[in-house]
Amino acid sequence: MKYRLISAVVFFAVISLLRAQDTPPTAATAPPKPQGPAPLSPIDSKVRALLAKMTLEEKIGQMIQYSPWKSSEDKIKGEIAQGKVGSLLNVFGAKEANEYQKIAVEQSRLHIPLLLGLDVIHGYKTIFPIPLAEDCAWNPDLLAKCAHVAAQEASAAGVRWTFAPMVDVSREPRWGRISEGSGEDPILGSALAAARVRGFQGARLDDPGSIAACAKHFVGYGAPIAGREYNTTDMSEVTLREIHLPPFKAAVDAGVETLMSAFNDLNGVPASGNRHTLREILKGEWGFRGFVVSDWASVQQLVAQGYAADDKDAARKGLWAGVDMDMQSHVYGDYLAELAKEKKVSPRLIDDAVARILKVKYDLGLFDNPFTDETKEADLTMTPGDLDLALQEAEQSIVLLKNDTVGAKPMPLLPLSKDLKTIAVIGTLADSQKDPLGSWHCRGEDVMDKVSTVLSGIRSKVSKDAQVLYAPGVGTTLDTATDKALAQAVDTAKKAQVAVVVAGETQDMSGEAASRTSIDLPGRQEEMLKAIQSAGVPVVLVLMNGRPLTIPWEAEHIPAIVESWFLGTQHGNAVAAVLFGDVNPCGKLVVTFPRNMGQVPIYYAQMNTGRPDLGKEKWESKYIDSPNTPQYPFGFGLSYTQYDYSNLTLDSKTLKTSGTLKVTADIKNNGLVAGTEIVQLYIRDRVASVTQPIRKLMDFQRVDLAPGETKTVEFALPASKLGFYTEQGKYVIEPGPFDVWVSKDSADSTLQGSFELVSK
Ligand code: BGC
Numbered sequence: 001m002k003y004r005l006i007s008a009v010v011f012f013a014v015i016s017l018l019r020a021q022d023t024p025p026t027a028a029t030a031p032p033k034p035q036g037p038a039p040l041s042p043i044d045s046k047v048r049a050l051l052a053k054m055t056l057e058e059k060i061g062q063m064i065q066y067s068p069w070k071s072s073e074d075k076i077k078g079e080i081a082q083g084k085v086g087s088l089l090n091v092f093g094a095k096e097a098n099e100y101q102k103i104a105v106e107q108s109r110l111h112i113p114l115l116l117g118l119d120v121i122h123g124y125k126t127i128f129p130i131p132l133a134e135d136c137a138w139n140p141d142l143l144a145k146c147a148h149v150a151a152q153e154a155s156a157a158g159v160r161w162t163f164a165p166m167v168d169v170s171r172e173p174r175w176g177r178i179s180e181g182s183g184e185d186p187i188l189g190s191a192l193a194a195a196r197v198r199g200f201q202g203a204r205l206d207d208p209g210s211i212a213a214c215a216k217h218f219v220g221y222g223a224p225i226a227g228r229e230y231n232t233t234d235m236s237e238v239t240l241r242e243i244h245l246p247p248f249k250a251a252v253d254a255g256v257e258t259l260m261s262a263f264n265d266l267n268g269v270p271a272s273g274n275r276h277t278l279r280e281i282l283k284g285e286w287g288f289r290g291f292v293v294s295d296w297a298s299v300q301q302l303v304a305q306g307y308a309a310d311d312k313d314a315a316r317k318g319l320w321a322g323v324d325m326d327m328q329s330h331v332y333g334d335y336l337a338e339l340a341k342e343k344k345v346s347p348r349l350i351d352d353a354v355a356r357i358l359k360v361k362y363d364l365g366l367f368d369n370p371f372t373d374e375t376k377e378a379d380l381t382m383t384p385g386d387l388d389l390a391l392q393e394a395e396q397s398i399v400l401l402k403n404d405t406v407g408a409k410p411m412p413l414l415p416l417s418k419d420l421k422t423i424a425v426i427g428t429l430a431d432s433q434k435d436p437l438g439s440w441h442c443r444g445e446d447v448m449d450k451v452s453t454v455l456s457g458i459r460s461k462v463s464k465d466a467q468v469l470y471a472p473g474v475g476t477t478l479d480t481a482t483d484k485a486l487a488q489a490v491d492t493a494k495k496a497q498v499a500v501v502v503a504g505e506t507q508d509m510s511g512e513a514a515s516r517t518s519i520d521l522p523g524r525q526e527e528m529l530k531a532i533q534s535a536g537v538p539v540v541l542v543l544m545n546g547r548p549l550t551i552p553w554e555a556e557h558i559p560a561i562v563e564s565w566f567l568g569t570q571h572g573n574a575v576a577a578v579l580f581g582d583v584n585p586c587g588k589l590v591v592t593f594p595r596n597m598g599q600v601p602i603y604y605a606q607m608n609t610g611r612p613d614l615g616k617e618k619w620e621s622k623y624i625d626s627p628n629t630p631q632y633p634f635g636f637g638l639s640y641t642q643y644d645y646s647n648l649t650l651d652s653k654t655l656k657t658s659g660t661l662k663v664t665a666d667i668k669n670n671g672l673v674a675g676t677e678i679v680q681l682y683i684r685d686r687v688a689s690v691t692q693p694i695r696k697l698m699d700f701q702r703v704d705l706a707p708g709e710t711k712t713v714e715f716a717l718p719a720s721k722l723g724f725y726t727e728q729g730k731y732v733i734e735p736g737p738f739d740v741w742v743s744k745d746s747a748d749s750t751l752q753g754s755f756e757l758v759s760k
Contacts, residue, residue, distance in 0.1 A: 043359060048355070050110065050358055051358065054110065056340055058083040058084075058110060061085055062357045063332050063336070063354060064087070064332055065085075065087035066079075066088055067090040077100070077103055081103050081104075081108055086325070086357060087115040087293075088100060088115075089119075089163075091118070093157050093158065094373070096158070097158020097159070098158060100116070101114055101370045101371055113361060113367060114370075115160065117214070118154060118159045118442070119163045120159060120200075120442050121165075121441075122440065123149070124443055125442070125446060126568075127436075127441050127451075128394070129565060129568050130440075132180070133394075133438075134146065135183055136396075136399050136588060137586075137587055138587075139702060140192060142392065142396065143199065144195040145389055146393050147195070147200045149389055151210055155210065156372065156379075156381060158372040161212040161360075162212070163216060164196065164213060164216070165213065167182065168180075168216070168217055169182070169186050169189050169243050170183070171223070171603040172222065172227045172600070173547045174226070174547075176515050177222070178547045178548075179439055180511065180512075183589075184592060184603045184604070184605075186243050186247060188697060188700070190247045194251060197213045197255065200213040201256070206363065206369075207365075212258055213251070214256070214293065215251035215256045216262070217271070220262065220266045221262040221271070224264060228515050229512065231264070232264060232265040233267075234268075236727060238726065249286060258290050258293055258360060259282065260293050260295055261292055261294050262295055270305045270307050273307050273323075274322075278321050290356060290359070291357045293327050294323045294329065297327065299323055301329070302317055302318065311331045311334065312335040312338070315332050315345075316344055324356050325357060382450065382569075394567035394573070394574030395574045395583045395585075396587060397587050398565075398585050399585065399587040399636075401563050401593075401636075402555065402558070402559070403561075404560065405559070413538055413559045414560045414640070415579060415581025418461060418580050419466075422469060423466065423499075424496035424498070425500050425502070426493060426528070426532065427472065428472045428475045428480070429544045431455045432506075433448045434451075434507060436453065436568060436572070438507050438511070438565070438566030439511020441507070444569070451569050451572075452572035452573045454502050457575055457577075460573070461579075461580045467496075470492070471485075471493075474486050474489065474525060476522050486524065486527065489531075490532055493535060493537045496537060497537075498538050498539075499537045499539050500540045501539055501542070502542045504543045504544035505546060507546070507566055519547060519548065519549050520551070529541065530557075533557060540558075540562065540579065541554055541562070542575055542579075544564055545563075545566075547591075550593075550595065551593075555632075562578060562585070584640045584641065587678075588678045589637060591603075591634065592630045592634045595627065595630060599628075604693075604746035634746040635680050635745035639675045639677070640671065641671025641672065641675045643668065643677045644667070644670045645751050648742055649663070650753050650755055654756045655755050657733050658719065659719055661717040661740075662714060662715070662717075663681060663742060664714045665679070665712070665713055667703055667710065667711055667712075668705070669710075674704070674706050677703050678701070678703075679700065679744075680697060680744070680745065681698045681740070682743060683738055683739065684696065684739040686736065687736045688734055689732075690725070690726055697746070699717070719733060738754060740754065
């Protein structure tokens with residue numbers, strides 16, 4: 001503890017020295033003290049000892065990461081043997097991993113093992129739902145288990161480092177990478193970020209089944225202007241600290257070993273050259289002791305961003321800002337030695353970076369166990385246990401958006417009866433094994449034949465006598481949308497008692513470099529839905545997509561809508577389990593669905609404005625052509641049962657700034673089937689020196705309820721969490737009046753209370 005304190009003091013001293021500088025330091029202005037970790041543990045001592053033996057070239061080698069392409073393999077192998085490469089990404093399979101590792105360990109002078117990284121985002125071969133979907137389960141424990149399975153499969157293939165979790169908060173549905181994050185809320189995002197880190201890194205990082213995690217992309221990447229990929233971000237210090245930094249802080253607190261610096265320009269300073277966020281906040285304020293890897297060539301991109309004059313200048317600024325490892329841009333390899341010799345970069349910054357990288361390698365146990373057991377790779381992937389977990393996670397990720405009755409029938413359209421005689425399944429997405437994998441599906445395509453589709457899932461559920469008719473319909477692009485395909489879909493639907501129409505986006509329409517200006521159902525899918533609906537067939541719409549979509553017509557006219565996102569290997573089995581009622585859906589949205597693109601950005605935690613929309617007069621903050629409200633709010637999701645919320649109690653009407661408020665409410669399952677309700681706790685700070693949102697999620701719980709059962713849910717609300725950041729980056733807790741809700745979603749006001757926060 002004492003040593004930690006000393007180390008923190010050293011960190012802060014160095015940081016305050018760095019803070020005084022506005023430009024990258026020359027050697028003369030470089031910090032006088034080493035920034036490397038103090039010798040706190042046996043690992044730190046080993047790092048120190050190894051560092052002392054290294055030449056400048058070997059040190060810089062540790063700071064370099066390459067992705068071997070076929071053409072560059074021999075060159076890279078040669079450089080590894082000379083100790084000039086510390087890490088590789090995109091090496092596939094235990095055999096190949098061992099081949100590279102053998103060169104590093106046996107041929108390089110100091111035998112330092114390589115760190116092999118890969119984008120294991122939502123599974124290695126067993127593919128789990130895309131993160132945006134997984135997060136709709138609001139189930140950190142299950143999420144951690146899934147991440148650990150991914151870690152086990154990946155490490156069995158020689159990968160000991162994943163570039164995940166992506167913890168970028170995003171309120172921008174045009175941005176394709178929203179699919180890879182936890183949605184719009186920083187508190188929920190923090191809980192899920194920590195869970196993923198725990199899952200990937202396991203109980204012990206040096207266990208061969210654990211892998212180092214990498215929280216990315218630090219920071220602000222989720223707020224690109226106009227939703228265009230890689231675009232500039234511009235935000236206040238308050239927004240940065242309230243919205244975008246918390247999940248990174250949670251990942252750091254959970255012990256994440258690495259972070260990735262982002263592509264975006266942040267308030268005029270690119271994230272991969274941003275000393276304020278990297279050195280001052282991350283390594284200074286938060287005391288992060290792991291290392292920072294750049295995003296793909298993002299250090300070199302400082303040139304295109306107009307922040308560095310040339311590649312050499314980019315290398316200097318990247319290191320100065322706090323990027324320890326250069327992913328693929330070659331600028332550290334090409335220029336750091338020269339810059340050091342010219343005294344344009346401080347050797348101490350190099351030592352600090354290398355010490356951080358070596359520490360992670362020691363933490364992973366790579367010096368003792370650099371190789372992977374090739375005989376176990378196959379046995380450790382896609383085990384029945386992995387597949388069961390993937391099914392459970394997929395089922396919990398599904399969000400039921402609408403479930404109305406059809407005609408005079410008293411019961412809602414879903415769940416469907418397994419005794420139906422004819423079911424039509426429509427849509428190319430219904431029969432696709434690739435699309436359920438979503439973006440970043442790692443090695444999922446190698447075992448694509450194991451992916452269940454909606455069509456195969458439905459076939460496996462219905463009785464033997466039932467007829468499942470299939471028509472691909474119009475597809476997702478205009479190219480495939482012929483009149484004939486549309487007519488055939490309608491004809492097929494007409495022959496059935498119910499039509500399950502699977503519509504949405506293909507897997508490559510979200511993810512990296514997949515921004516859209518319109519987020520409606522692409523192609524002629526809506527036209528097809530309208531035609532089937534007007535033919536009088538009851539329609540269940542199953543959505544597959546990697547972002548919120550605008551579906552105002554469907555929301556009004558289609559009786560049942562199931563949001564299935566991209567659920568991975570078990571997609572079809574999970575969807576069918578929900579459609580036929582084997583599973584009662586419980587997922588809730590982690591991102592707002594707008595009614596139209598004009599509302600974007602739209603999110604629940606808005607400010608009140610001076611003229612809130614009270615529906616009283618024209619001069620209010622609203623549109624003349626659309627309601628302010630979203631199509632579906634954050635936190636929303638239906639079930640096959642109903643939950644009643646009652647008896648909100650607060651254990652006191654006043655809360656001391658040193659205290660904790662107990663908030664309880666009764667939740668009753670008022671229906672005929674068991675279910676799990678995700679109960680949400682929100683607050684509003686009514687008066688503050690920095691205006692606060694009309695609602696802020698503080699906590700949540702998943703509550704299992706048998707039919708007729710009531711449970712009292714209890715939340716502890718510590719006053720220490722009721723503060724906020726000022727523009728000076730200071731966290732303050734101000735006494736004053738607060739509202740509190742225990743609710744089904746961010747728009748539900750059934751249970752509302754209030755209390756006063758008072759000093760001490
Ligand atoms: C992405 C990162 C990813 C990296 C390596 C980049 O283009 O932005 O998220 O980890 O590539 O594949």
